[in-house]
Amino acid sequence: MEELQISEIEATFTTLVKQWREETFGISSTNQMSMHPAYQQIIGMGKPVIPLLLRELENKSGHWFWALKSISREDPVPQEYRGKVKEMTKAWLEWGKQRGYRW
C-alpha cells in the first residue's frame, strides 16, 4: 500500500512538473513562474516531494528553489549567491544530503 502511495505521488508530481515546464518556458519572472497553479500544487504536496524536487534540481529541469523553501521552511543559500543558479543548486543538494534525503 505504501509503495502504491509513493507511486501515485510520483505520478502526480511528474504530471505537474511537465505542465509547469510547458507553460512557463519563456517566462523570466520567478514570481509568475512560482505562482503558476501546477507549481503551487507541487508545494501543496508537502514534504513527500522534497526528494523529487531535489532530483529535478539536479537534472536542471527548472527553478525549484521557491518550492523547496516553501515546503522545508529553510533556505541554505548564502545571500551572496542569490541568483547564481549553479551555486544555489549546489547549496540545496548539499542541504538534502545532510538531511538524509535520497533521490
Next chain:
Amino acid sequence: MVGNNAWVKFVREKIERDYPNLIVYGYKLTSPDTIDYNCVAWAAEDDETWWWPDIQHQFYWPLSVPREETIEAFQQAFETLGYEVCQGDVLEEGFQRIAIYANSNKVPTHIARQLPTGKWTSKLGSLEDIEHNNLQGLTGNPGYGEIACIMKKSISV
C-alpha cells in the same frame, strides 16, 4: 551548434507557439537552453545569474534598486549599468540599447539588447537565446506584450 535537428525543430515549434510574431519578423537560435540566466541578465551581459526582483529574495537584483516588478524599477536597474531612457530603437554609433517589454498591467515581462548589427538578442526565459530582426517579433499576446521603454548607454567604438 544549438542542438540536433530534431531538438531544434521542437524548440522552434515551442517558441513560435508562444511568440508568433517571430514567424513574421524573423529570428534564429543562437545559444542552447539554460536555466542559469534569464533575459534581464542577458540584456545586462551576464550569463551566470538570474535577475529578478522576486518576493522571496532568492534571485539577484541590484541592492540600490527597489525590489518591485515595475517599469521604473527595471529602468533603475539598468541605470546602475550606465543606461539612460531614450526614444527610438534605431541603431546609433557609439551606443547600445535595451528595450523593456511590459504586459497590459504595466508589469515588465522581458528585456532585449540591441546588437552592433542593429538586430536584437534575447534570452527567452528558460529557453534558448535568440537573435531577432526587430523588437516587434516579441510583442503581442501571446508574446511579451508591448515595448514599454527603451534605454541606451555609451559604448566604445
